[in-house]
Amino acid sequence: MNPGTPIPGTDGPDSPGELADALRATGYLADEGLATAAFLALRMHRPLFCEGEPGTGKTALAQALAQVLGAELIRLQCHDGIDASQALYDWDFPRQLLHLRALEAAATVEGGTLDADSVEASLYDDRFLLARPILKALRTSPSVLLVDEIDRADDEFEAFLLEVLSEHAVTIPEVGEVRAKVPPVVVLTSNRTREVHDALKRRCLYLWLDHPDxxxxxxxxxxxxxxxxERLAQQVAAAAQQLRRTDLIKPPGVAESLDWARALQLVGARDLDVESAARTLGAVLKYREDADRVRPQLAALLAS
Known part of the structure; x- marks a missing residue:
């Protein structure tokens, strides 16, 4: 199965093993538990709630699923204070204002008057509607909706999201109901900075992602x-494992391991030694305090 080739229907591959193979073709290596959870989410048409430490591949899973399904990936990045309007839709006020002025100018030239109902209807035309991620996902088929870092949002936004995921529809007062013809595949991620409410979790299938061995x-x-x-890859993987056992502000994820290996490759390193590790430490550690803590321990860390 080639990544990016649409799969008939919305259920995807016929087994967890087939899904794992399809994900591998995109560059995402899934173990049996992850492939089974993702397979069940597709077949049961349930959101997949992925929880785990930063850098364990939660976001990358949604990206890989979109490739496997030949679907558009639509990302909603959650943050403190996000509300329904930022996730759903907005009206393009500047363009509406220009449109209104054009109507007024035309009426003046023609010596006529504007009909209030007609003007209002034209102002709330679809061309002035700015679809945010959730509305875009409901109107796009097939699509994968990635709700990233839901733990950053507040309780009110969680309640709104739960309603949308249950109904696969939203109501826009000026337009009416928008209902998905084919519900999007939904992947929610959480770094567990706070506990997400049980009501939302019950709506989903749950998957905990650990760092790989x-x-x-x-x-x-x-x-x-x-x-x-291969030897350099093994050394980087082993060193990353040791760094994750160290008391760091931000332990490295797989993305940092990839950056580190790439950086070592670019500087011509064939092995991960103290010198090459020190030169490229900024690729794997992103806080000065972490780098200061690790540098004196590099020899012992690489010997482990």
């Missing part, structure tokens, strides 16, 4: 960076 992380590095020598 050394063997799987090596495989990921080799898959995503084919030019990186």
């Amino acid at each position: 050394v063997v799987r992380e090596t495989e990921i590095l080799r898959s995503r960076l084919p030019g990186v020598p």
Whole structure:
């Protein structure tokens, strides 16, 4: 199965194993548990709630699923204070104002008057509607809606999202109901900065993602960076595992491991030694305090 080739219907591959193979073709290596959870979410038409530490591949899973399904990936990035209007729709007020002025100018030239009902109807035409991620996902088929870092949003937004996920429809007062012809595949992610309410979790299938072990992380590095020598990939994966056991502000995720391996490759390193690690530490550690803590321990860390 080629990534990006649409799969008949919306259910995707016929088994967890087939889904794992399809995800692998996109560069995403899924273990049996992850492939089974994603397969069930597709077949049961339920949102997939992915929870875990930053850098464990939650967002990348949604991106890979979109490729497998030949669907458009639509991302809603949650943040503190996000509300329904930011996720749903807005009206293009500047264009509406220009349109109104054009109508007034035309009426003046023609010596006529404007009909209030007709003007109002023309102002709330679809061409002035700015679709935000949720509305766009409901109107796009097929689509994968990624609700990223839902734990950053507040309770009110969670309640709104729960209603949308239950109905696959929203009502726009000036337009009416918009209902998805084919409900989007929904992936929600959480870094567990706070607990998400049970009502939302009950609507979803749950998946906890851990950092991969050394063997799987090596495989990921080799898959995503084919030019990186196998030994170097193994060393980077092993060092990343050691860094995650260190008391850091931000332990590295797989994305940082990939950056580190790529950086080492670009500076011509064939092995991960103290010198090459020190030179490229900024690719894997993103806080000065973390780098200051790790530098004196590099020799011991790489020897582990």
